[in-house]
Amino acid sequence: MSLRAQNVAVAIGGRTILPPVSLSCDPGRLTALIGPSGSGKTTLLHCLGLLQRPTAGRIIVDGEDATEWSGRRRRRFWAEDAGFVLQDYGLIDEDSVAANVTMRTSLLRGRPLGDADRVAEVLALTGLDGRQADPVVQLSGGEKQRLGVARALYRRSRFLFVDEPTASLDAENRRLISGLLRLACERGATVVVATHDEELATVADVTLALGTLPEEESA
Template identity: 40%
Template structure:
């Protein structure tokens, strides 16, 4: 699905990482690990076109997304990407329902199923019946559940998660990992920048950014998903 080829990132004379090669497949969870300052979030931001590499290419279905025009970047983010951030990125003075509606508006196929999709997504993350609650009344764990529900409604092909469990307790961390695993089983590719050993061990592939090395940790990807990558 995604092929990172000889990617490098520098800030002035400092090379953050160089010559990175990495393949990200559908139906697979990939952990980006490394010490603070190793560039995990920067690599994630390059995958999401929020930052630009210094050299190299990021191929999505054969196209180098680093060369996309502004219009192509907007379409890629709208049609392919889903984000899960440590600080949730929700509209705090809006309701749960209004936050999830934002994910359906750019996707025409979802517009006619908005209420059903939102209700089902909130039920999956344990927030059934709370569509009218305001975000600013929720706990941190509940807000991350809303962010997950937003991803479920959006149905992205690629999820980028930046330290999504850093401020969560064990139960909410398990819920995040389980939901992302369900999405990967449905054919989504999930990439997580994390310091959490438990999250790392739950992933199929671990990429140590500071060493530019890959380790397979669990299962193989189903053949029918590999054929789509």
């Protein structure tokens, strides 16, 4: 499952917020979008994940032009192929950790559904062992950030879009997260991360510095 951006640009109200960029993201590879705050990393990530339509250029998913996909087709892409860890985490505070991982709760008593073994596995990977039943409202910012990653790993989606996953983490947990993004790559996912964390950028296979030409780096 490959993903290409061809001369993708975004302007809002006549102001360019993302100058034209071209990029290829491939299975098993970690692509980092880097650049200072306000350089358009999140905007480009949202375009690649089909959350936002570019003003110009094309997004190609597996050789198919996805730029004008209908809302229904895009929802299928999100449901079947894409996992997101966005900056607001997108967590449901009132629900338990496990329910946020699986995104499935029984209507009776809010009990989490899904594969309990896989929930335990992704919580262990993200340093949230045994936290299944905790309400998310009790989690710290860094724990919520790791829970967002746990949810994305649980889905085992073919594309993974991650925005600033290490922003509120200490050095140890930053390394944990970069290791997990590499793990998702090893499992065959196409991973794209927007980050201003230089350490995270160094573990990427491909780095796109916004405002400059793409640069290939060996893993």
